Amino acid sequence: MSEQTLITVKDLSVSFDGTPAVKNISFTVQAGKVLALVGESGSGKSVTARSLLGLSGGTVTASTLDICGHDARSLSDRAWQKIRGNTLSLILQDALMALDPLRPVGREINDGLKEHTALKSAERKQRVLEVLKSVRMPEPDVRAKQRSTELSGGMRQRALIAQALVGNPQVVIADEATTALDSQLTALVLSQLRALKQQGRGILMISHDLAQVAHLADDIAVMRHGEIVESGPTQQILEHPQHDYTRKLLRAVPSSVPRFTALSDLGAEETTSPARKIQDSEQHSPALSVKDLSKSFGKHLAVSSVSFELPRGKTLGIVGESGSGKTTTARMVLGLEKPDSGTVELLGERFSPSTASQRQNLREQMGAIYQNPLGSFDPRYTVGQLLTDALSRGKSKRASEYRKPITQLLEQVELSADLLARNPRELSGGQRQRLAIARALAPKPSVLVLDEPVSALDVSIQATVLDLLDRIQLETGTSYLFISHDLSVIEHMSDTVAVMHQGKLIEHGDTASIFGSPQREYTQKLLSAMPRLR
């Protein structure tokens, strides 16, 4: 079963209405080995994966497209249906949406059996339970009757993997299977895929995250604009990248990159001991001081007695999984939620959400940046209007008055002035996030709260935004409260780190200590799951 080529692709091209999305790519998938297709959004990697299943929706041409002995260039619909799920199967990104929320997961898995086997109902049930056990689903008989919305994140992932395995496929395609998952779940999926690899199946991993694929993939192919710009064994790609783009990608991964070392060309000039424009933090009160913050929603204790300090001009990274309470904490800091108990002090002053006017003044000292900026922009406003609105703070709205500050802001975030008349919808993800930063900086705040600011961005774009944030901190001395689930980003961006788990802040210290010698068991577990590139 080793070294057997399961899928051979030569000169594959896929186009939609005449526009090419994939141009003449070639690769092979072998039994017992993992090929990672790495690229950013628009690279054509997902289209490639789907065309292997005949589900791309576009026009597919290839000189060779061999899938386990079938010539996939000329398969009929029925023939395709026989192959899908049986010979090769697909694991999608979001388990919540990849399983029909209206149907029990057991039924979804059962469907695969119905399609490809002649087993009777009782036998199928048995098989479903077996598959669920094989992915280590706890209480499989109970879970099989539940819908994806009723399951926890981990169980959902397992169910998702289970439904791809039930047909006993030779090839498994994992399309961004770990994107937007926290590290525990990512580790879960990766270990499952490793198990599949050991069983002798061929794995095609689609990802934009080099760090994640680094340990699992045997071979890597880097895609860009529909072409494979470089491919080869993993070690070779990581250590001796030939193509510029590959090098750029590698550089952009924040894993193990020291603080203030640029990830992209946008980074600050100086990379070592940067001159930070901050006062001696001991003489002034910390930018943020949070004491014993607690909040419950009904019976659920979201945040329990959280305390930390954010020194001026520094970055505090808060890391935790989904449900750890980090977002709720951020909201309380911003004054959007009233804490049940505890205090928030901003620049030494009590920041109590009950006095709206006081809040208004202090708000100007705080800015916020979210994961999805588009939702926070008024859809009617253009870029120029948004910035004017932020600068004017409710007073005069005449754009002309603010031309100079607007230009400055745009320069600060490296956005071209041509974009002033555009609507944010027309901007790319990276541009939007930079616009959000510009808007947040307009009132020159002392503190910026950033809640998963780069999680939705491609790696190279993420690199530019992180570099930009660093540069701004160096230039203006703004303090950052940086929240993320991505450990490598936190490690790269933070001066101090706080780890949250189930509403409690379980460990807090400077970055090096936390990442180098974690004290608490949970932190250790968390860090062990962190994929490292270097």
Add this chain to the structure above:
Amino acid sequence: MNTLAWVGRKVGGALVVLWLVASAIFIAIRLIPGDPAEAIMGGPGSQASAQALAAARAEYALDQPVITQYLLYLGKLATFDFGTSYSLKQPVTQVMGEVLPNTLWLSLMALAAAWLLALCFSALAMRAGRIGSQVGNLLEIIAAAVPHFWLGAVLIMLFSSALGWLPAVDNGTGHGLVLPILTLALPLAGFLTQLMRDSLSEAMGSQFALAARARGESRLKLFWRHGLRHAALPALSLTGWAFSSLLSGAVVVEAIFARPGLGRSLLSAVLARDIPMVTGIALFSALVYIVVMAISEGIERMINPAGESR
């Protein structure tokens, strides 16, 4: 929350709504000009003597203060005593009981027909190209906007007078039901199709649809196993409203097609200022609405216990 608590909540809510509706009717009717005693005695222009009118007032407690009348009214309603119809001189519950099955039957059949039509149109729309989709959209909007009285008259002219395929009024065979059902069902179907189509195309393009196809499902199976459920969901939650709109559409349709039913009774009762009849039918409609809403919510809960709207 568990089923028992849910049922309890529904019942409690229903009682409150019914009480509010009953009170609203009480007030509204008293605002209509005209002497109820006259209506009792056979309508305006009757030759009722002053004594007869006074006797009628006393019998129906119309000479009591308003509060007393209100309390008597509520008391009677609580025992399901809707009183005696002014014009028909029979107990309201009896009259309603005679004609109710017709209206219910008509509405239910129309509801089923509308659903069936909507599902077919949605499925068809799935396969339509861009132009087909636009045309379909336009047709749906027109269907939903067309008033019952116009549609009924046009259907009669077309299928009864011109083509002679279907009878205009009920002639004993089931054929007499076709045109009234169509008249009620088409506008509703137009509306439901709009809803279903969106949900359906969203579902068919979703991640789980892709996953299902990746498992080897054909498009048809995809539609049956996944698409239908998602398409039906918004329509289901509106079924309560849809049914009650059918009931009110029945007023017009029963008049046009000369079918016995609650709608027709309501029409004559309003014209004759027959207060007990109007009250009885209005309250009953409110009750039906509440019950149907509860049932459709129950069905929704069964299909979608998490309360997801997708």
Add this chain to the structure above:
Amino acid sequence: MVIPLAHRGKSLLMQRNSRSSRILAGAFALPLIGALLASCSSAGSTGSSTQDAKPVTGGTMVYASGDAEPSCLDPHVGGNYPQALVASQFLESLFTKDSEGKIIPWLAEKTEVSEDGLTRTITLHDGIKFTDGTKLTAEAIKKNIEHLKDPNTASSTGYLAVGKVVRVEVKDELTATLKLSSPDNALLESLSMPWTAIESPKALERDQATNCTSPVGTGPFKVASWEHQKAVNLVRNDDYVLPVPNDQRANSTSYLDGITWRFIPEAATRYAALQSGEVDVIDNAQPDTIASAADAGLGHLDAPRPGSANRIELNSSKAPFNDQKVREAFIRAVDANTGVGALFFGTAKRSYSLLSSVEPLGYSDEALFGTDTAKANTLLDEAGWSERDAQGYRTKNGKRLSVRFPVSTNQSVPAEQSLFEQFQAQAKAVGFEVKIDLLDLSSWYGALAKHEYNLVSAPYTKVGPSVLRVLYHSDSTVPAPSGYFANNAQVKNDKLDKLLVQAEETEDEAQRASLYEQAQKIVLEGYYVLPLYDQQNHFLYGKNVHGVGATTAVSSPIYFDTFLDQ
């Protein structure tokens, strides 16, 4: 009597001419002479193959009425035209009208009145039975009139009709004497209407709810069952006896096995059902369908109702119509002839009389009603309405010449509503502001009761010229406890009052005619009324239906001679 001409159907507009023919009236009425036919100059039934077909026994005819279903089948209760239409099949009256419009005895055999006019004796035919087996005796007359006068019955029409009867005494088995409060030469006419028809006294003893569902009479049919909102099912009365025997009818039971009496209020549906053969006869036929009926081979019966003509009355009790000049100006301003001709497509003939054309004593003067806009303008100037406001309406002392016209959508079919709208436009041209309010029946009555009208169209169906007293005697301006009054024109003229009272009390036919003529002249020349046309009463029937034409004194058809193709 108040006839809420309840629920006529609505019409679409189309066209054509009805071919009335007296041929049928003659050919078919001959066998029935001495029996029943409400005739008038334009009444008559047209239909193909009516003369050639040979009567066949059997079959159930389906009748579809455009009126609202009555709440009670006993026409004693309330008393409206829909009740009369159906009751004419199973109830009979003491008297009826012959083909010349003369009142003749029917259930009664003979009648005479005392010198002083206060005692009316009626003798019945022998051997007539009610469908419950009881015999028709003088006791029935007594019981029926008492039933009409009993407040519990809630009779309006019948009650008024026997208003002058104080009590009834039974002299012998077949003879009854009616004691009157004052001479009433309209009594026989009143007793010829379905609303005073004779029901079985035994049946009348039942509670009203039961009697309402199946009144018992002597007619050619009887009520088998009543499915509310669906149909009244009539079946042949196998024991029927023609009160006045007839050589042409060998056995005197109906040809039809029964009649299914349905209610289809929507005009288009009703006509469609007739065309497709689902129903055999319809009433309330609209002008457009009458026109196309001839082409479709359908039969047509045109039977104008007795009593008043269909007219517009002007409220003379308040401004601006309290000034006769203004009344005449309005009447001169509008062009009824063109409107009636166009909107009714010749199915309605213009009338210049207060009375229906089936009333022999009707008087008309066409010259009074010629359209003359110049004269209208002059009159208005003379009456002081010489100024005009910005919108072109006349004003006097700052007040606009504005009149309200509540129109009942029940009684006024769309063609009539359009006619009124034409009048509104024509009146505007000379400076009147006419506000038309389309109202449902109850609201319309309410508006009238509150005197919130200057113009109104309120037809009144009654047999005989005594309707003039109901409509134009000053007593009729006094409202009933319900607020209703019949004298919409608010005519209060002493001379007229005396004429009307006298006309009802004299036994001299010639004097009666003369008195009524003088009375009508006063009203017409006072420009209180704008006569339009007869109360329209059109029936259409299918090709398979024959023998339609006989009607009662109130112009409701009787289907005794009707038969269907088998």
